[in-house]
Amino acid sequence: MNLSCIIIDDEPNAVNLLEMLVQQSTQWQLKAKCYNALEALTFLKTNKVDFIFxxxxxxxxxxxxxxxxxxSQTKIVFTTAYSEYAAESYAYQTIDYLLKPITLKRFLAAQQKIEAYFGKTEAVAHKTDTADEGYFFVKSGKVLRRILLDEILYFEGEKEYVRLVTGQEQLLIYRRLxxxxxxxxxxxxxxxxxYIVNTKQLVKIQDNHIYIADKHIPVSEKFKDGFMAIINKRIF
Known part of the structure; x- marks a missing residue:
């Protein structure tokens, strides 16, 4: 994942170690190395980064x-030789808390946590945009088809494909459910x-099955509670 960051630390050896870990283990862009807080403040006034060490x-x-x-929105990965600040650190937008000396194993764990954090943030933003616009595009052969969300009945997973079903057509999408x-x-x-279903298209629910158009879709125990929590809000 392409992320940008800076290192803020007054110990040159600690900076060099962290720089080496970033360069050898990630695709991140290290934009600056600051050796005191004032230098960092000056840099951050005119430069944006995804997070700071x-x-x-x-x-x-x-x-x-x-x-x-x-x-307040600045994302931070704290680095320190002292564990007693850990609880206080989470008063800020803290992604992780690395204890020195930072080992490769611990850094790789932090990398996964950092990239998972930003990946989730991007997914939420994308999901919100899609829902607000009310449509998305589906690639069908060499054509991009515009599909209205309200017209979708359900999605059905088929190994490496997903079948998108509307009242008029079915399209195969080369993606995972x-x-x-x-x-x-x-x-x-x-x-x-x-299965993923459009609850606006439900006709009835009976015997752990959903009825949409002429399709009977099973509701598994794994997803039943979450599904029924949504349905129960609309029961008179």
């Missing part, structure tokens, strides 16, 4: 004091390992 024990301004001066699920929000809900 921030040491806590520094002269002039500590990492905690600097964190309090940064915009999980990927489709991550781009959708209400009124779509997962009801089975193989």
């Amino acid at each position: 921030l040491d806590i024990n520094m002269p002039q301004l500590t990492g905690m004091e600097l964190a309090g001066l940064l915009p 999980k990927d489709i699920e991550e781009q959708l929000s209400a009124p779509f809900v997962r009801v089975h390992n193989s």
